[in-house]
Amino acid sequence: MHHTTDRAISNINHLMQKNNIATVADLAKLIRVPQPTFHRLMSGENQDPKYTLLKRVADYFKITVSELVEKDLRVVSENNVMGDPENVSFTRIPVMGSAQLGSEGHWVPLDNGDGFIHWPSADPEAFALRCTGDSMKPRIKDGEYVVIEPNHGYLPGDEILLVTKDEQVMIKTFLYERDGVVLVMSVNEEHPPLKFPVGDVERIQYVAGIAKASLHGTY
Structure with a gap:
């Protein structure tokens, strides 16, 4: 589960940057999750997050839980609004x-x-x-x-x-x-x-x- 959690944290950080969400506290408010609960996820302390927590994040960014925890969204977003790959400049x-x-x-x-x-x-x-x-x-x-x-x-x-x-x-x-x-x-x-x-x-x-x-x- 550790790899899955690390990938989810990386993807959430990327999605926050992409959507101009400045802090973890801001996103916690937007998805209506207690800030301490969400901070434990983003700090890596919670290595076994509940599906309901991951789904709140995924639903907010209009992606699936599978995409959130399995794909590297920093490299290519394969399911954007237009359906075209989105390249991230490294x-x-x-x-x-x-x-x-x-x-x-x-x-x-x-x-x-x-x-x-x-x-x-x-x-x-x-x-x-x-x-x-x-x-x-x-x-x-x-x-x-x-x-x-x-x-x-x-x-x-x-x-x-x-x-x-x-x-x-x-x-x-x-x-x-x-x-x-x-x-x-x-x-x-x-x-x-x-x-x-x-x-x-x-x-x-x-x-x-x-x-x-x-x-x-x-x-």
């Missing part, structure tokens, strides 16, 4: 380093990079990091890649790359920034939210997606 996103993610994690930049990731992105400054360790399971597995789009905005509920001035590197869910504090939530909901003074944050950048190792290539 580009080469450079891998800029290796990241040990999580609290007190670190990022090791590589001078010459480490190949590229095939990914659909319009951000000319997009880059990828290879993730190591198991601190972000089940959302990010050892050896997978995060694709970062520095020029993409982010909203509450979006996953972000947060880098602190003391060089901690982590992938979190952005909750808010106010009163001089940034509040983020761990992908693993068993861990409590974290607060950072704005002055301690080096940068926050949008996570466009999680890429499997099979999407990695070399120049």
